[in-house]
Amino acid sequence: MGMIVMKTLLQFLLGLLFAASVSAEFRTWTRADGKTAELELISVSDADGTKSGEFKMRNGRTVTLKGSALNEADAKLLDEWKPEPTAPAPAASVFDGILDGNLVKLSGKSLKPLKNFKKPTKYYVFYYTASWCGPCQKFTPSLVDFYQKNKNDNFEIVLITSDQDEDAMEDYAAEKEMPWPMLKFKKAADFKKEFQHGVRGIPSVIVCDLEGNIVSPNGRDLDTLGKLVN
Numbered sequence: 001m002g003m004i005v006m007k008t009l010l011q012f013l014l015g016l017l018f019a020a021s022v023s024a025e026f027r028t029w030t031r032a033d034g035k036t037a038e039l040e041l042i043s044v045s046d047a048d049g050t051k052s053g054e055f056k057m058r059n060g061r062t063v064t065l066k067g068s069a070l071n072e073a074d075a076k077l078l079d080e081w082k083p084e085p086t087a088p089a090p091a092a093s094v095f096d097g098i099l100d101g102n103l104v105k106l107s108g109k110s111l112k113p114l115k116n117f118k119k120p121t122k123y124y125v126f127y128y129t130a131s132w133c134g135p136c137q138k139f140t141p142s143l144v145d146f147y148q149k150n151k152n153d154n155f156e157i158v159l160i161t162s163d164q165d166e167d168a169m170e171d172y173a174a175e176k177e178m179p180w181p182m183l184k185f186k187k188a189a190d191f192k193k194e195f196q197h198g199v200r201g202i203p204s205v206i207v208c209d210l211e212g213n214i215v216s217p218n219g220r221d222l223d224t225l226g227k228l229v230n
Contacts, residue, residue, distance in 0.1 A: 131172035
């Protein structure tokens with residue numbers, strides 16, 4: 001009786017597996033006997049020279065098929081399959097504690113929480129500035145132009161405001177069309193207290209490595225900054 005139940009269950013599962021279906025996500029795989037199924041190949045293992053694939057079915061279940069169970073073309077695909085390369089985890093920095101979850105970015109005319117922040121691989125460039133600062137107003141367009149021409153994975157500019165309120169910070173960002181992330185207004189004082197970069201006036205551009213060491217206190221020299229971050 002037990003064998004009959006097991007056989008029936010196996011037939012049911014195989015029927016689910018090889019029933020024809022339509023799915024934009026999965027590829028059609030064909031067995032050696034001609035039956036097909038829409039499956040997503042998750043991984044491939046090799047035991048004693050025999051390749052086996054782990055596949056995800058439309059209903060979320062997984063099933064393992066040997067290359068010998070597939071037709072010649074699909075067996076070759078299984079044999080040549082390689083997983084997508086895994087992106088390296090972003091390097092940790094001393095700034096993670098205060099920056100993570102506390103960055104905003106211009107969206108239209110408003111500052112919105114920045115999700116999926118891509119951390120730089122080498123440098124943080126902290127831009128100390130404020131809307132009320134005349135020299136800042138003059139310098140910022142040059143920094144925007146620099147950022148648009150030079151942005152790469154090596155660095156990220158993060159604005160640290162000296163404005164007196166959040167609305168002024170937002171209006172300043174919108175007016176100058178700032179493309180970089182900004183530390184939330186309410187976190188600026190905490191940042192300045194934790195990381196004393198020796199800023200005596202603004203605008204000030206401080207370049208730091210991921211360990212928090214100041215690489216350059218004079219990032220306003222954009223020619224030199226460009227050579228550093230590229």
